[in-house]
Amino acid sequence: MTSDKISFNDGAAYEKMMGTWSRLAGEVFLDWLAPAAGQRWVDVGCGNGAFTELLIQRCAPASVEGFDPSEPQLAYARTRPAAQLATFRLGDAMAAPYPDASFDAAVMALVIFFVPQPERGVAEMLRVVRPGGSVSAYAWDMPGGGFPLQPLLQAMHEIGMTPPRPPSADVSRREALHALWVQAGLQQVETREISVTRQFSDFEEFWSIAMLGSSVASTVKAMDAPTVQLLKERVRALMPAESDGRICYTARANAVKGQR
Secondary structure (H helix, E strand, C coil), X not given: CECCCCCECCHHHHHHHHHHHHHHHHHHHHHHHCCCCCCEEEXXXXXCCHHHHHHHHHHCCCEEEEXXXXXXXXXXXXXXXXXXXXXXXXXXXXXXXXXXXXXEEEEEECCHHHCCCHHHHHHHHHHXXXXXXXXXXXXXXXXXXXXXXXXXXXXXXXXXXXXXXXXXXXXXXXXXXXXXXXXXXXXXXXXXXXXXEEEECCHHHHHHHHCCCEHHHHHHHCCCHHHHHHHHHHHHHHCCCCCCCXXXXXXXXXXXXXXX
């Protein structure tokens, strides 16, 4: 049995499921970047604006442009307080809708593994950033099992399914990100791992949140009831609870930064 690649198209559901994870990792990522205030930013693949809002809260930018190929995600982004400063528009990471050298900093937050040709996405970030500007990204370590829904993907594999994956999952390896940035011609390239832990009151809370807003959830919901129950029990076995029933799960991302 196979399923489609991982994708997210519901902004409100994404906020409950992945938005929290995005902010947890984004906090660490921005601490590492330590950007100056007053910069012009472009958020490539901004989705529902979770990282865009964090960027505005933490970095005092002069302006932020966010673009994404999903109009439902953008519709949610436009309801955020961030929309008072940020502008959100439709766009493709492999053809950024801006002139050369329009920004001081370009960032991809949890996006690069969704880009069919990651090297083109990096080239576009490089193009729209001024000389001396920064180009950075972070992405869940898909090959290394760092995705927040890894227990669900693993359980799918155990029951004979081919778990959904982003189209360019392998690029999220730390060494692959480093090579991509160097090959694009960026300077002072650095990478790091980001580990973040999220707490759930019990397994049922984890499961209900996992069933929101992604093609992974849609794949599960299309299964017959006995298969769903089997899958759920496999996932439960992969996520031992604390003595009080809490589930604490750690996800891992890899980050990269460089200068034009």
